[in-house]
Amino acid sequence: MTSGQSRGAKALRFSTDGIPSNNRVHLWEHHNARALIALDIRTMDEQPLRAAEINLHLPSLKFASVRGSAQVVERSEAFIRRHPMNSVAVFFALEGEAFFYYQGGFEALRPGQAVIYDVDRPFMRGFSSGLREMVLTIPHEDYLEITGGRALTKPIVFDFRQEQSASRRAFTLARLVSDALAGSADAETTEAAALELLSAILVGDRSGTGACHLAAARCYIAGHLADVELDVAKVAAATGISERHLARLFNEAGSSPSAYILELRLELARRLLTDQAEAESPIAAVARRCGFSSQAYFARAYKTRYAVTPSAERKAALAQCGERLVLH
Template sequence: MSDPAAGAGGPAGARSLKFSTNGIPSANRMELWSMHNAKALIALDIRTMDESPLTATEINLHFPSIRLAQVRGSAQVIERNEKFIRKHPMDVIGVFFALKGEAFFYYPGGFETLRPGQAVIYDADRPFMRGFHRGVEEMVLTIPRDEYLALSGGKPLARPVVLDFHKAGPENRYVLALAQLVRDALVSRPWSGAGAAPSTAPDPAVVEASAVELLRLLVAPKGAGIPEGYVSAAKCFIDDHLGDPNLCPSQIAEAVGISERHLTRVFAETGEPPGTYVLARRLERAAALLSDPAEGATSIAVIAARCGFASQAYFARAFKARFGMTPLNARREARAEGLIPPN
């Protein structure tokens, strides 16, 4: 059932909504599922593909501008035809990130088959039909059309744009970063009182700004990106390559599609040079691994190497400088607190 949960997340704030068909009589599920989507995401004409009862869950995050959602459900078809759009205009652009299962996407004049690891950007007020014959699992981002047009330089979205986010590469680096940002925001949800600890919870204002600027990099005329978008894409690449001891600013800049000098400039606006950020992320990951029950039998040397440290001695010094204790003491402390089992 719908379970609104509002919470403050800094000056911009974010509001969390949840829906589940669990506990709802089968005869009422479709109506309530449609009502939730109309209120929390996009109004849809929804039908099941057989007589099996609908099962569905959805987590929504509402920011001042954008909306995010994590959607799971059984086989279904969703549609917005011209008559339905006239009755339920949305004035939003949607970005749909497919996580599992194939889906068909019909629109006037065309057809797409969407696979896991692909995203489609489409105007919700242009007719479309989407079908999930094996069920749906996806993430969604919506943004008001006028804000999208400001990002795209005024270019309307007449046809769907299909992008890949399942692998790194120059052609999809920005959509990959956007998908990871949306995923992390939905998993953490600190503004609804669940998930990440306060020290690691993302700031809602930063999440929203980063998402908007990554979307700008995807849809704007070439060269129209601004620092926030490039920094978000760079941080995504860094997190994916922390285990590479040779990770360096030139490699990061090339992956993001800007010069090393430009990378240094955009990071300077965050107050932290690229190299400093890389070291901080490596140490944070190492600290997480040292307190992870699943890594209790992994040696400290192996953890150091997995986090990109070529020298265990340097790792120990840097770790102590950051956390005030050695890696060994951090593991002992985790064992004392019962976070990981004793030897």
């Protein structure tokens, strides 16, 4: 189990690899109680539990990527009294069919479907052939805020497959969670986008301004800065709107998509150039990592933005660091 920090987001990892088989369920329960949702977990056969989880904690939301062998997870009334979570969860099924029992009903879930449920209401979930899923949890108070005070009394099931035009927002939310778990995440941007998209899925874009699309586009850009082919067309396709609509949303926010992409790339470059741990990385390598196909263009754009060349920026940062070391 390891943890780390990345731009306002805390990352955690867990795996049963190397753990004695008789301790796996207990430690799996312990990790989930600490990192995601407290669960009463049981295996469904005589085979040792196999499970792994990647967690990303933002200021309010939690994301997780979960893999596991056949198991049943439950939160009974008695268990909830001992382990209240004060949160709502969104489970995105990626592999493995599952059953979902709750007070007053039952759902059979397939890959490509997601279910939203209040985890402080009793439920039981089972995975007869194992599972691969993503999870998003949101505090009750934040859920009530984005839904206009609507309590969640029973599960909401929706499709997030890309080919379903009606599930475009859900697909974008699932990809946002996946992208955030796959790499570094800016907590503020990711959380804002997830909340906008979740609100749009549940109650529609109440502002009528396309805020969820703008938030999703910004988050997609932030997660793909290293892609030298990232452009307006690619962002629009990923967000599920036309290039013209995307440009209008950015213009209303005071920028253009291309200017926003450039600004984020230059901000990333500045962080790398002033990071002592990156001191040995060639300027050309920094340019490529920030999505610049041309080092000359990178240098011109950087000097235009910060009034200093990339090499001079790095030299000054290293000199300042050296002065601090001497003083201490």
